[in-house]
Amino acid sequence: MTGDPFRALGHPIRRGVIERLAEGPTTVGEATRGFDVSKPTLSKHLRVLEEAGLITRVVDGRTHRLALNVEPLRDAGAWIDEQRGRWEGLFDAVQSFLEERR
Amino acid sequence: MTGDPFRALGHPIRRGVIERLAEGPTTVGEATRGFDVSKPTLSKHLRVLEEAGLITRVVDGRTHRLALNVEPLRDAGAWIDEQRGRWEGLFDAVQSFLEERR
DNA sequence: GTTATTGTTAGTCTAAGGGCTAACAATGTT
DNA sequence: AACATTGTTAGCCCTTAGACTAACAATAAC
Numbered sequence: 001m002t003g004d005p006f007r008a009l010g011h012p013i014r015r016g017v018i019e020r021l022a023e024g025p026t027t028v029g030e031a032t033r034g035f036d037v038s039k040p041t042l043s044k045h046l047r048v049l050e051e052a053g054l055i056t057r058v059v060d061g062r063t064h065r066l067a068l069n070v071e072p073l074r075d076a077g078a079w080i081d082e083q084r085g086r087w088e089g090l091f092d093a094v095q096s097f098l099e100e101r102r
Numbered sequence: 103m104t105g106d107p108f109r110a111l112g113h114p115i116r117r118g119v120i121e122r123l124a125e126g127p128t129t130v131g132e133a134t135r136g137f138d139v140s141k142p143t144l145s146k147h148l149r150v151l152e153e154a155g156l157i158t159r160v161v162d163g164r165t166h167r168l169a170l171n172v173e174p175l176r177d178a179g180a181w182i183d184e185q186r187g188r189w190e191g192l193f194d195a196v197q198s199f200l201e202e203r204r
Numbered sequence: 205g206t207t208a209t210t211g212t213t214a215g216t217c218t219a220a221g222g223g224c225t226a227a228c229a230a231t232g233t234t
Numbered sequence: 235a236a237c238a239t240t241g242t243t244a245g246c247c248c249t250t251a252g253a254c255t256a257a258c259a260a261t262a263a264c
Contacts, residue, residue: 129240129241130240130241130242131239131240131241141240141241141242142241142242142243142244144241145241145242145243146242148241149242161241163240164239164240164241165239165240165241166240166241166242
């Protein structure tokens with residue numbers, strides 16, 4: 001888990017893979033079907049997701065079964081909610097702040 | 103808003119700036135204080151955040167006042183929650199999936 | 205035992221990311 | 235008017251990201 005989950009989520013293809021896996025675990029082939037890039041490129045994207053802890057791989061014969069790993073997603077969501085929550089407790093301050101000073 | 107919010111959140115310095123702004127709007131100098139990189143580098147990071155719609159800038163004399171913009175944060179959080187929610191409705195399928203097949 | 209399928213590894217290429225210094229622009233301060 | 239402060243722009247450098255092709259490894263199917 002050397003990778004940063006936020007960074008891993010920073011590429012649309014990787015988010016696309018996450019979306020597919022969110023509907024159920026599946027193989028590499030299925031999880032990456034339709035993205036218009038080469039297989040090696042997709043393989044790299046999967047590795048980034050794996051290193052960030054966002055997906056788990058179980059080798060099953062010649063196919064690799066992928067599953068979503070929600071913990072990092074939960075953490076990322078919690079961070080976002082935390083920042084949002086703090087900010088939203090400050091609307092009065094924001095209002096006065098945004099006013100031009102004379 | 104040409105930038106991708108997820109990508110913008112992919113750098114620790116940028117997340118750090120978000121964390122500071124979550125505690126209240128402030129100036130560039132304050133929001134970036136303590137990060138051990140040069141001013142131009144920080145300026146670039148701010149631009150990335152701005153282009154992703156995550157922060158708003160109000161020029162006030164020679165200082166620039168920054169404010170957090172929660173909408174993209176909310177969207178990002180919603181996306182994460184959605185994926186997580188879908189996945190968590192599947193635990194039975196996951197269990198059977200993860201078992202080795204003989 | 206070939207051949208097909210699934211997926212990764214190795215190596216290369218190019219562009220973008222993230223850093224720096226030097227210089228500037230704009231405003232405040234004295 | 236001169237200087238200080240706040241912040242950006244311009245230009246450079248180096249590394250990493252993200253793509254490709256070619257080749258391989260492992261298993262399944264025939």
